[in-house]
Amino acid sequence: FPMSATKGILSYFSPASNEAAKRGRSKVTESRTSPRDREETCVTSQSDNFGTPISRAPVRVSLNEFDIVWAQIEGHPWWPGMITEHPGTGQSKKGLKIRYWHMQFFGDPPTRGWVQEKYIHPFSGLNDENAPLSVKSVTSDIRAACQEADRAIGMTESQRQDLIVFLPSDEEDMETEETRMKEQIESDGEEEEIVPSNMKKRRDGRKRRSGALSWDEKKKQAKRRKRVIVEDESEDEYQPAAKSSSDGDLSEGVPSDNSAEMEATAKTRKKKTVKPIKQATPKPLAMGSDEDDTKDFSSLGSDVVVKKSPSAAVQASAKVAAQTLLKFSCSPSQTERSKSVSSEPAELFLHETLSFLQDGKRRDKTGHLPLHPEFNPKTVYVPADFLKQQTPGMQQWWTVKSDNFDTVLFFKVGKFYELYHMDAVIGVKELGLLYMKGKFAHAGFPEISFGRYSDSLIEKGYKIGRVEQTETPQMMEERIKKYGASGRTDRVVRRELCAVVTKGTRTYGVLDGDCSDSSGAYLMAITEKPCSDVTGGESLYGVCFVDTSIGQFHIGQFADDRQCSRLRTLLAHYSPAHVLYERGRLLEKTIQLLQGSLATVIKESLLSGSEFWDARKALKFLAEGNYFNGDSTDTPTKIHWPDVLQSLLSESDSLGLTAHDDWLLGLSALGAITWCLNKCLLVEEIFSLANFTIYKPLDSHSSSDADDHQRSFPSPHQHLILDDVTLGNLEILGNSWDGSTSGTLMEILDHCSTAFGKRLFKQWLCAPPCHPDVINGRLDAVEDLMALPSSLTAGARTMLKSLPDLERQLRKIHILGSVSRSQNHPDSRAIMYEEMTYSKKKIGDLLSTLEGFSKAEEIIGVFDASLRDMKSSLLKSVLTVTSPDLTCPGFPKLSNKLSFFETAFNHELARREGVIKPAKGVHCRKFLGAACSCCCCVRCKC
Numbered sequence: 001f002p003m004s005a006t007k008g009i010l011s012y013f014s015p016a017s018n019e020a021a022k023r024g025r026s027k028v029t030e031s032r033t034s035p036r037d038r039e040e041t042c043v044t045s046q047s048d049n050f051g052t053p054i055s056r057a058p059v060r061v062s063l064n065e066f067d068i069v070w071a072q073i074e075g076h077p078w079w080p081g082m083i084t085e086h087p088g089t090g091q092s093k094k095g096l097k098i099r100y101w102h103m104q105f106f107g108d109p110p111t112r113g114w115v116q117e118k119y120i121h122p123f124s125g126l127n128d129e130n131a132p133l134s135v136k137s138v139t140s141d142i143r144a145a146c147q148e149a150d151r152a153i154g155m156t157e158s159q160r161q162d163l164i165v166f167l168p169s170d171e172e173d174m175e176t177e178e179t180r181m182k183e184q185i186e187s188d189g190e191e192e193e194i195v196p197s198n199m200k201k202r203r204d205g206r207k208r209r210s211g212a213l214s215w216d217e218k219k220k221q222a223k224r225r226k227r228v229i230v231e232d233e234s235e236d237e238y239q240p241a242a243k244s245s246s247d248g249d250l251s252e253g254v255p256s257d258n259s260a261e262m263e264a265t266a267k268t269r270k271k272k273t274v275k276p277i278k279q280a281t282p283k284p285l286a287m288g289s290d291e292d293d294t295k296d297f298s299s300l301g302s303d304v305v306v307k308k309s310p311s312a313a314v315q316a317s318a319k320v321a322a323q324t325l326l327k328f329s330c331s332p333s334q335t336e337r338s339k340s341v342s343s344e345p346a347e348l349f350l351h352e353t354l355s356f357l358q359d360g361k362r363r364d365k366t367g368h369l370p371l372h373p374e375f376n377p378k379t380v381y382v383p384a385d386f387l388k389q390q391t392p393g394m395q396q397w398w399t400v401k402s403d404n405f406d407t408v409l410f411f412k413v414g415k416f417y418e419l420y421h422m423d424a425v426i427g428v429k430e431l432g433l434l435y436m437k438g439k440f441a442h443a444g445f446p447e448i449s450f451g452r453y454s455d456s457l458i459e460k461g462y463k464i465g466r467v468e469q470t471e472t473p474q475m476m477e478e479r480i481k482k483y484g485a486s487g488r489t490d491r492v493v494r495r496e497l498c499a500v501v502t503k504g505t506r507t508y509g510v511l512d513g514d515c516s517d518s519s520g521a522y523l524m525a526i527t528e529k530p531c532s533d534v535t536g537g538e539s540l541y542g543v544c545f546v547d548t549s550i551g552q553f554h555i556g557q558f559a560d561d562r563q564c565s566r567l568r569t570l571l572a573h574y575s576p577a578h579v580l581y582e583r584g585r586l587l588e589k590t591i592q593l594l595q596g597s598l599a600t601v602i603k604e605s606l607l608s609g610s611e612f613w614d615a616r617k618a619l620k621f622l623a624e625g626n627y628f629n630g631d632s633t634d635t636p637t638k639i640h641w642p643d644v645l646q647s648l649l650s651e652s653d654s655l656g657l658t659a660h661d662d663w664l665l666g667l668s669a670l671g672a673i674t675w676c677l678n679k680c681l682l683v684e685e686i687f688s689l690a691n692f693t694i695y696k697p698l699d700s701h702s703s704s705d706a707d708d709h710q711r712s713f714p715s716p717h718q719h720l721i722l723d724d725v726t727l728g729n730l731e732i733l734g735n736s737w738d739g740s741t742s743g744t745l746m747e748i749l750d751h752c753s754t755a756f757g758k759r760l761f762k763q764w765l766c767a768p769p770c771h772p773d774v775i776n777g778r779l780d781a782v783e784d785l786m787a788l789p790s791s792l793t794a795g796a797r798t799m800l801k802s803l804p805d806l807e808r809q810l811r812k813i814h815i816l817g818s819v820s821r822s823q824n825h826p827d828s829r830a831i832m833y834e835e836m837t838y839s840k841k842k843i844g845d846l847l848s849t850l851e852g853f854s855k856a857e858e859i860i861g862v863f864d865a866s867l868r869d870m871k872s873s874l875l876k877s878v879l880t881v882t883s884p885d886l887t888c889p890g891f892p893k894l895s896n897k898l899s900f901f902e903t904a905f906n907h908e909l910a911r912r913e914g915v916i917k918p919a920k921g922v923h924c925r926k927f928l929g930a931a932c933s934c935c936c937c938v939r940c941k942c
Contacts, residue, residue, distance in 0.1 A: 002274050063101060063120065065092045066160045068149050070121040070132050071103045073113060078133040079142065080123055080149035083106040084112070084164050106145040106152075108434065110165050123149055144432045147426035250296040350440035356383055365402055371586075373606060392492035394420070400467055400497055407465040407500060410450065415833045417453075418444040418559050421758040427453075430460055448834050451513035452563055458503055461602055466499040466511070468830035496826040500680040503602060504578025505548050507682065508808065510838040510845075515808065518755035519762065520547040524576035525613065525672035526567075526594075527665050528586050537562030539587060542665025543695065545574055551686050551811045553673070554696030555648065557666035557876075564593050565723060566697045571597055572724035572733075573766045578602045580672045582612040597724065613671030615659035619649070621674060623657060644692035682824065685815045696873060718774075719767040732765060753800035756807045780872035787864055800860050806856075809849040814839060815844060840912035850901050853894050857881070860891055 004454060020287070045162045063069070067082050070080045081103040087091045092102050100114040121132045126146040133142075152160055218434045355361055355382070363369055364377035387395055397411055397420055408426055410417040419427040424441035427433045431453050432445040445453055454464045471479070471493040485491050500511070504523035508515045524545035531538040543556045560566045567590070579598060583605040586594075594603060606612040613621070622628075623639050639656050641649065648667060650658040659667040677683040698719045728735055732745045741747045752758045769775055785793065815821060822828050830837060863879045870876055882890035903919060 050747065050894075052262075063093075063117070066157050068123045068153050069103075071101075071105070071115040071122050072114060072119040072132070074119070077142065078121070079105050079107075080145050081115075082149075082152060082160060082163065087112075102683070106148040107141065108144070108432070118590065123153070123735045125150060140430065140432070141328050202915060234325070253322060254509060268435070283573065293764050314900075329574050341351055349421070354386070356381060356386070357422075376607065378406045379403055392489050394488060396492065396495050397467075400465070401496075404463075404465050404497070404500065407463045409465045409467055410454065410493065411467045412469045412830075413444075414448050414469075417450060426457070426462065430462075431456055447832070448837065450511050452502065455513040458501060458506070461503070461600075464499075464501045465497055466501070467495050468498045468826065468832075470494045470496050470826065470829040470831065472831055478710075498681065498826040498830055498831065502578050502680075505676070505680045505682060506575065507548050507685070507811070509812070510841045515549065515805070518656055518758045518805070520550070520759055521577035522547055523578045523673060523676065524574070525579070525580040525612075525669040525676075526586070526589055526590070527582045527669050527672070529665060530587060531559065537589075539564070539590070540665060541567055542669040543567075543570065544666065544669035545695075546673055546686065548677075548682060548686060549811065550691075551689040551806045551814075552691045552693065553670070554695040555663075555666045555670055556697075557663055558697050558700070559916070562589065564589060566699070568593065568725075569698065569721070569723040570595065570695070572722075573725050573763065576601055580604050580606055580612070580676055582606060582608055582668075582672070584608065585612075606675070611672070611675050613675055614820050615664050615667035615671060618671030618674050619657045619659065621671075621678075622687065623655075623730075625682060625683070625687070628690050642690040644694060647694075661665070681827075684821055684825070688820075689811065689814060689817060718769060718771050720770050722766055722768075725814070727766065751796055754803050755805040757800075759807075777872065777874045781875045784870040784872045784875055787869075788863075792862060792866070796859055796862050799855055804848045806849065806852050809845060809852065813849055816846065820885060834915045840911065843910050843914060844918060847907055850898060853862045854898055856897060857898075858893075 063083060065085065069081060069084045070078045071081045083092055083101050084104045086102045091102070092115070094100055099117040101117060101120060102112065103115050103120075104110055106110045122130075124130065126138065126143065154161060155163075160162065208709065211339060305410060351357060356363070363381040364376040365381055366374075366376070367381055368375040370377075380402050382398050387398055390398060393413070397409065399408075400411075401409060408419070408423045411420065412418075419433070419442070421441050423437065424433075424443040427443045428435060428441075431445075433445060435515070436442045436444065450466070454466075457464055473493060476491070476493050482492065497507075501507075502523075503521055506512065506515075522545040524543065527542045529540045529542075532541055533832050538559055538561055540559050544553065546553045556570075558566055571593075576598065579594060579601055580592070581603065585608065609617075617793065628640050630643060641656055648655070648660055648663040649656050650660050652658070674683060674687075698721045707738055722730075722732065728736065730745070731743065734741060735743050746762065750761060752761050769778075860879055860881055867876065867879055868881075877890055880890040904922045905916050905918050
């Protein structure tokens with residue numbers, strides 16, 4: 001076990017830990033210090049990896065106003081907050097023997113309360129090893145609150161004052177009965193002012209931070225003089241009045257961390273308020289046999305308070321405690337409409353009441369129920385009568401949603417992406433967005449934030465759909481004037497689905513976030529055909545997988561044993577992020593393998609024929625799409641198949657539409673990938689790269705690394721076979737306790753300076769060569785590099801680290817120069833309000849790619865003087881600059897093409913203005929041709 005696990009096991013059997021485990025929470029201990037020292041000491045607790053409470057040593061801290069700390073109300077989780085003054089008393093601490101501090105807890109909306117000092121811990125971030133709560137207990141709401149606390153740590157004291165929100169005065173302090181009665185006696189008969197929540201009129205909409213009162217105004221407003229009314233205990237039972245409709249309203253529909261983005265677009269969008277979730281005000285808890293003696297004084301105004309007798313004070317204290325506990329629940333998200341202490345049911349959103357969306361009644365677009373064998377869960381049937389009742393804009397949303405029911409739609413409305421109905425619930429739950437006012441669930445965020453929010457959902461396993469406006473209101477009016485409007489559906493701007501993104505279909509375009517992971521995320525398709533029983537349970541598999549960020553396809557077909565050894569090895573070497581399989585075709589052993597080895601991976605079943613295409617349908621689609629003939633718009637007389645695909649076709653079919661008998665399953669898997677890419681609107685930009693390779697299992701009798709030496713090498717295998725079990729037991733790629741690379745062989749040996757080098761090294765590590773000539777060739781290369789001066793290798797390493805991910809950059813540049821995509825893809829018609837930002841990003845990608853190739857040539861030049869003394873043929877072939885044609889091995893000579901771009905336009909002006917202005921005498925067609933020629937040359941040579 002790890003050391004932390006051993007510590008947890010030993011502490012579990014200690015008396016203190018056993019007693020704490022029985023209570024179900026950590027035991028808080030107090031150090032044996034003087035009362036004065038104990039006032040400045042906080043004791044926290046934490047659980048180990050096994051969930052066993054571990055008592056921490058007391059941490060001596062000095063607390064001051066505006067400090068950011070962890071705080072805990074008994075019975076509730078630790079939560080980040082800030083020490084502030086009480087809005088009524090103006091004090092931030094109270095008590096002598098037992099000290100309490102007034103806290104404002106971070107969250108949306110923020111809350112406040114008094115916390116005992118021993119339940120306060122210094123805040124140093126969520127990942128701090130001294131944090132009082134374990135990683136397993138961190139919810140999305142706590143994580144969002146910690147992000148606000150992290151931002152507050154970097155602020156000055158005056159900036160933190162602006163974070164203070166003047167909460168309504170009905171959120172009174174939660175104190176014990178003994179403390180409250182003691183203060184009443186010491187106040188010369190003047191009892192504590194306790195007001196029921198309905199007696200003080202709530203302020204219209206709790207102001208967010210941007211609209212909060214200043215600190216002086218808050219204190220001045222909080223210290224208003226209040227009239228005191230003595231309440232008669234003989235009054236009838238108090239009935240809480242209806243809750244104000246403005247209770248809990250917020251001023252914006254975007255969380256506070258987007259304030260900068262909201263300010264940039266505030267002039268173009270009306271403020272919307274958050275739809276509150278209706279919850280009944282908790283009734284006062286009965287104490288013994290006494291009747292509730294409160295009375296409704298709401299008609300007297302918000303400045304009225306009630307003077308209560310001791311019994312009434314106890315009842316009001318219990319009521320305030322119930323309200324405070326409700327506000328400090330473990331999951332304060334507005335999306336969780338679970339049953340509270342009130343018996344009044346929570347309000348349901350519109351989509352939760354629609355009968356055609358209820359479980360058991362939902363049909364797919366063709367009308368099939370879930371129990372039907374051809375039921376398609378990716379679509380939904382929307383009744384025509386319901387659709388006619390919707391606004392034209394919502395009709396567009398439901399039309400797209402009916403075809404993409406499994407997709408979270410980011411629906412463009414002006415400068416904002418809006419989420420509706422069930423998508424809004426996901427956005428509020430997973431992204432921390434806020435509901436907007438209305439009868440149906442609705443949330444949104446600015447266009448510029450698409451990359452951040454989409455990446456967050458994609459990482460959590462969701463499928464994202466981006467719906468763009470392809471018309472402006474002015475274009476719509478011109479269309480109506482020219483062609484007329486047949487109905488109200490024509491009187492709305494047109495919108496189109498422009499992208500569908502999952503973990504396995506990321507391309508990292510200009511709207512997406514930057515790629516921080518150098519490893520590949522593969523989209524993989526698997527189909528299976530059982531062999532005859534006499535073979536012992538063997539199966540024939542067809543596989544195809546592609547890394548969409550690079551655009552390289554791998555196609556394979558192989559026989560496997562009953563343990564699926566080859567398939568297991570494939571899944572371990574090329575970890576998929578999204579798996580497609582043919583429904584009803586996989587055997588039970590394969591299904592168990594996918595569920596066990598790929599438990600956290602997206603797995604999508606496709607219908608045979610309509611979604612999981614056979615080989616002939618896939619080849620026909622690719623031939624008709626004209627994806628391999630460049631940007632030529634002429635009808636091709638002959639299909640120019642890539643060499644790899646051509647080798648998989650039948651020689652008897654001159655049209656190239658029939659697969660070879662040995663590749664029917666492999667090309668069928670390619671058909672599933674083709675369907676998925678077409679659904680995601682990526683088929684043209686990925687297939688036009690024409691980058692295909694054949695995948696062969698490592699234990700096959702042929703290998704591309706040592707084909708020239710097979711006759712002299714007696715072993716039929718050219719690589720050491722490391723299956724998934726071996727990789728796991730030896731901890732080569734992932735460790736055995738958390739699955740990360742910490743302490744693995746990959747972490748120790750991976751000193752690659754480039755992202756594409758890291759990907760290649762991983763494949764080398766998973767399949768080490770066992771041919772002597774290949775091993776000796778690599779050893780010679782290492783020996784030559786070690787013999788070089790350290791200053792030379794250090795300079796080369798520094799230059800390599802500055803290179804961008806050229807493999808992924810080449811795909812981006814290839815798409816930017818695609819004439820066909822610029823004319824046919826829906827993105828070419830999308831109206832983007834941040835077009836200048838995206839243009840600058842495109843130009844930045846182009847310039848970084850050109851600079852990367854220039855630096856690569858400089859790196860080659862660093863080794864020119866030492867090339868003669870090298871004995872490694874591998875190094876010589878890599879470091880030798882050859883002609884840019886495809887016949888000679890070595891690094892292609894790109895100096896002529898790169899020099900053209902240096903003078904073709906002003907680089908700094910283009911980077912600054914976001915527009916490329918060709919120099920005098922440079923034609924645009926020549927410019928694009930040079931870019932595509934350069935990219936194609938490098939891709940084919942490297």
